[in-house]
Amino acid sequence: MANNEESRGLKSLLDWFANRRKSGTTSLERQEREIADGLWHKCAKCGVLTYTKDLKANQMVCVECGHHNRVDSDERIRQLIDQNTWKPMDEHLRPTDPLQFRDRKPYSDRLREMQDKIGLIDAVKTGLGQINGLPVALGVMDFRFMGGSMGSVVGEKLTRMIEQATQRRYPVIIVCTSGGARMQEGMLSLMQMAKISAALQRHRDAKLLYIPILTHPTTGGVTASFAMLGDIILAEPKATIGFAGRRVIEQTIREKLPEDFQSAEDLLKHGFVDDIVPRTQLKNTLTQLIALHQPIPTAPHMVLWESMSLSSSAAE
Numbered sequence: 417m418a419n420n421e422e423s424r425g426l427k428s429l430l431d432w433f434a435n436r437r438k439s440g441t442t443s444l445e446r447q448e449r450e451i452a453d454g455l456w457h458k459c460a461k462c463g464v465l466t467y468t469k470d471l472k473a474n475q476m477v478c479v480e481c482g483h484h485n486r487v488d489s490d491e492r493i494r495q496l497i498d499q500n501t502w503k504p505m506d507e508h509l510r511p512t513d514p515l516q517f518r519d520r521k522p523y524s525d526r527l528r529e530m531q532d533k534i535g536l537i538d539a540v541k542t543g544l545g546q547i548n549g550l551p552v553a554l555g556v557m558d559f560r561f562m563g564g565s566m567g568s569v570v571g572e573k574l575t576r577m578i579e580q581a582t583q584r585r586y587p588v589i590i591v592c593t594s595g596g597a598r599m600q601e602g603m604l605s606l607m608q609m610a611k612i613s614a615a616l617q618r619h620r621d622a623k624l625l626y627i628p629i630l631t632h633p634t635t636g637g638v639t640a641s642f643a644m645l646g647d648i649i650l651a652e653p654k655a656t657i658g659f660a661g662r663r664v665i666e667q668t669i670r671e672k673l674p675e676d677f678q679s680a681e682d683l684l685k686h687g688f689v690d691d692i693v694p695r696t697q698l699k700n701t702l703t704q705l706i707a708l709h710q711p712i713p714t715a716p717h718m719v720l721w722e723s724m725s726l727s728s729s730a731a732e
């Protein structure tokens with residue numbers, strides 16, 4: 417009896433393999449299904465298939481060609497901030513529609529749809545946390561929310577975070593990605609550039625460190641303000657960084673622009689960016705930079721040396 421069951425089990429297993437081999441629906445269809453399921457990821461750059469789990473383990477950087485896939489704000493915070501140290505700030509701040517703006521649809525509807533779809537209230541997350549034990553204030557923009565555009569909420573959250581950092585004497589890190597100012601809030605969006613820049617100036621006056629990280633793409637009013645005001649400006653490989661779009665510039669100056677125009681690499685060549693850091697090395701690089709810029713505590717041997725030189729000069 418048991419034998420019978422065993423042989424039936426074995427037969428069904430063999431059938432399963434045979435069917436699998438036979439069903440020429442085959443690898444291509446199966447592959448497509450598995451990509452759709454999110455099990456596998458096809459690299460947009462080199463086309464190589466990677467197991468999504470492996471890609472995530474490599475911080476969404478293609479293992480084959482190094483292509484940096486976009487990551488959302490939550491994932492970015494997970495990558496940079498030590499576990500259980502993240503304290504989000506101003507999560508209650510909601511965008512409003514002061515101009516009653518309407519393009520193809522009302523701005524207020526657009527906001528509601530975005531909030532429902534993505535589960536974010538606006539395009540930035542801010543908070544305090546630790547990077548390898550070093551306290552920082554971190555802002556992370558999220559491109560999924562209206563192209564990471566900067567409206568009143570993005571401006572206000574970043575400003576409050578920078579002010580907190582100044583009070584606590586923390587370094588500020590902002591991961592930038594943005595299509596620019598949010599046109600639906602008109603002038604109120606443009607004002608955020610000056611507001612954030614002023615907060616950063618006060619942070620700088622207090623001799624504190626600010627590092628923006630420019631990721632793909634960083635453009636418009638964000639580039640024209642806080643993205644370019646860093647003490648040390650880092651970028652991710654191949655990120656597009658610019659103010660106006662390539663096509664607009666080409667049409668204006670009536671010239672073809674070089675292939676690598678507005679790439680992180682081109683900006684590094686021209687001194688707009690201080691270094692290009694692959695995502696997998698970002699946390700370590702930040703740790704080193706922040707550690708280097710920690711205020712030096714007055715070491716006991718310095719005090720001793722000072723008192724010795726004082727007493728020797730008194731003896732003369």
Ligand SMILES: [Zn+2]
Nearest residue numbers: 459462478481
């Ligand atoms: Zn690739």
